[in-house]
Amino acid sequence: MAALVTPAASVVSGLVVRGRESAALLEALLQGGSPQEHGGIRELAAEILLCCDRALAALHGRDGVHAVALASRKRKSSEPDGAAAQTRPKRRMRANSGSTATRVEKRWTAEDGFIWRKYGQKEITHSKHPRLYFRCSYKHDIGCPATRQVQQSDDDLSLYVITYFGDHTCCQGDGAVAAEEEEDVKMQPFVINFGSATASSTSGSPWQNSDDGDGRSEISRSPQALCLPEGGEADGLRLKVTKVEATSFDSQPAGPAAAELSSSPDVSCASPAWDPLSSCLEWDQFVESSFDFVSGFIDFDDFDLYQ
DNA sequence: TAGATTTGACCCTG
């Protein structure tokens, strides 16, 4: 598909443009000095400009590569055989079978505004890390069918692949959902990757319910517990904000699962998980309440590719 | 004690 046309895209675009202008100004200011004096800084300014240009190009033309909507599962959903189902009352259903799945890669936080309850963990062949199975905490209360699977990437230990199945029929992410529905805006999954510098801090995986002390309950019990790192990490983010890249999600249909994912309070930055983001990056003046994180994709890691 | 997690077993699908 073509360029991003979401409000978030315009905001991100504005940010990058502003960064580019600042870099251009810096470069102009450095023109006066001797090459020996400002050589390195000028290179840096040029690099920033290049990054901004590439980010803009990506923003307006590149397809998303980190979030993939899976229109259907590999396995076909089997039509439950009536007779067989009756003879086997405990037949297990594949909640995700035949439903829309949305895969998201995330670092740092599993927070998406919903309360999940882990119901299983499985070692996956050819995968170093087990796959964790979560379902909506309201499954039993109101039959919310939403589930998600979380698996740590083998290649990048700080990266987690989250696959969402089913729609939330519960009222979680209520405000966002309501606003979303009112505006009839098809939100898309938001992915934000923080630099590899954060990898070490994720040794205690937010999704691992064992081996990391009290981290086991963070997902289900403390939706707001998983936030961005503070201090040095935040500084790192500040540095990297000059290299923002937004990637189009045009290839990803805004299906139910996507809407479900996006229906978290993240939409309005209401989720504490994202509050540090806006503050640390000092995007307030840009972001304000209108910044639609969910519609965008910001992958700080990808910046390395453009340097 | 209620609710969440763990984990082995069961079940489904290719």
Place this chain on the structure above:
DNA sequence: CAGGGTCAAATCTA
């Protein structure tokens, strides 16, 4: 039959 998804009893925790 293997691999993967889910169940549910046992266990843990606040």
